[in-house]
Amino acid sequence: MKKLIPLFILFIILCGCSFSADTDSESFFAMDTYMTVTVNDKDSKSAVKYAENEILKLDKILSAHNKNSEIYKLNKNGSGKLSAAALELTEKSLEYSKLTENAFNPAMLSVSKLWGFPDKNYRVPAEKEIKTALKTAKPDKISVKNNTVKLNLKGMELDFGAVAKGYTSDKIIRGLKKRGTESALLNLGGNVAALGVKPDGTEWNVAVENPDEKGNYIANLRIKDKAVITSGGYERYFKKNGKVYHHILNPENGYPAESSLKSVTTVGENGAMCDAFSTALFVMGKEKALRFWAESGLDFDVILYTGNGSMIVTEGIADIINSDLDYKIVKRSDYE
Numbered sequence: 001m002k003k004l005i006p007l008f009i010l011f012i013i014l015c016g017c018s019f020s021a022d023t024d025s026e027s028f029f030a031m032d033t034y035m036t037v038t039v040n041d042k043d044s045k046s047a048v049k050y051a052e053n054e055i056l057k058l059d060k061i062l063s064a065h066n067k068n069s070e071i072y073k074l075n076k077n078g079s080g081k082l083s084a085a086a087l088e089l090t091e092k093s094l095e096y097s098k099l100t101e102n103a104f105n106p107a108m109l110s111v112s113k114l115w116g117f118p119d120k121n122y123r124v125p126a127e128k129e130i131k132t133a134l135k136t137a138k139p140d141k142i143s144v145k146n147n148t149v150k151l152n153l154k155g156m157e158l159d160f161g162a163v164a165k166g167y168t169s170d171k172i173i174r175g176l177k178k179r180g181t182e183s184a185l186l187n188l189g190g191n192v193a194a195l196g197v198k199p200d201g202t203e204w205n206v207a208v209e210n211p212d213e214k215g216n217y218i219a220n221l222r223i224k225d226k227a228v229i230t231s232g233g234y235e236r237y238f239k240k241n242g243k244v245y246h247h248i249l250n251p252e253n254g255y256p257a258e259s260s261l262k263s264v265t266t267v268g269e270n271g272a273m274c275d276a277f278s279t280a281l282f283v284m285g286k287e288k289a290l291r292f293w294a295e296s297g298l299d300f301d302v303i304l305y306t307g308n309g310s311m312i313v314t315e316g317i318a319d320i321i322n323s324d325l326d327y328k329i330v331k332r333s334d335y336e
């Protein structure tokens with residue numbers, strides 16, 4: 001009996017060391033927004049620290065506004081040798097720009113600057129200025145060769161603001177997985193990505209903000225291994241003479257997109273693609289966005305919020321959505 005007690009205690013200690021996990025969460029500011037990283041792991045503190053450090057590193061490389069970043073220097077010099085992450089994001093952005101026929105356009109920074117969106121020094125530019133700046137916003141004039149990116153139009157400037165957070169969440173989730181983490185939730189300024197499920201074994205709950213009522217939600221989604229990303233004019237805008245001007249620009253004319261939508265939420269496993277598409281589908285507007293969803297053959301779903309409590313939900317998320325609003329479910333077969 002005497003021998004059994006120490007053995008029993010040793011068993012408890014060993015089990016405790018190898019199986020017990022705890023949750024840790026940190027909030028910090030990066031990529032021009034507040035972020036929260038939550039991890040459930042045997043050593044959650046170091047996993048959260050790892051995620052925070054990686055995000056800060058990527059921010060330093062990818063920001064179009066930090067004078068030391070690779071993208072800032074590329075914009076200034078017209079060409080530059082990029083690190084693996086910046087290069088990969090450039091290539092992905094060119095792909096998303098092609099897929100969306102330029103509704104997602106990563107070369108709009110010169111136009112965005114005219115409106116004062118990057119530094120919040122807002123103004124309504126003259127049409128002539130917009131037309132001139134728009135001539136530099138041509139992604140097909142970007143070339144990539146031997147790790148070097150060239151902007152082959154004078155004045156062209158890249159801005160990955162519409163895709164960098166989704167790309168970052170993909171990279172962090174991959175990194176956490178490699179370290180052995182099985183359960184985490186990243187909230188990168190409203191761009192949410194889940195790894196696995198909650199510690200209690202149920203799916204993560206992600207609420208989608210109501211653009212019409214701050215602090216209220218249009219829907220809740222139960223997700224596992226997916227990103228949920230929302231774009232909308234309500235996220236950043238200014239008013240001049242009673243008119244609202246928001247930050248998502250229509251690459252065809254350089255003005256805030258006159259969207260029939262209040263917000264677009266994309267849901268899928270590929271965070272970078274979902275981020276680029278949330279912006280692109282907002283630019284496209286309701287009809288074009290739904291057709292794109294139905295015909296692209298790509299694996300993602302959407303919630304299109306059209307305002308005043310109305311929304312459209314695509315079939316792939318019909319089973320994981322919960323909402324008090326009346327909504328219509330659309331199917332791919334509706335578009336055949």
Ligand code: AMP
Pocket residue numbers: 103104105106108112117159160161162163230231232235236247248249250251275278279283
């Ligand atoms: P998001 O919140 O992901 O929709 O990204 C919006 C940000 O992307 C803006 O604040 C701009 O920096 C940039 N942006 C604006 N219009 C576009 C566009 N049509 N395509 C790509 N990026 C854009």
Ligand code: MG
Pocket residue numbers: 161162163231274275276277278279
């Ligand atoms: Mg986006």
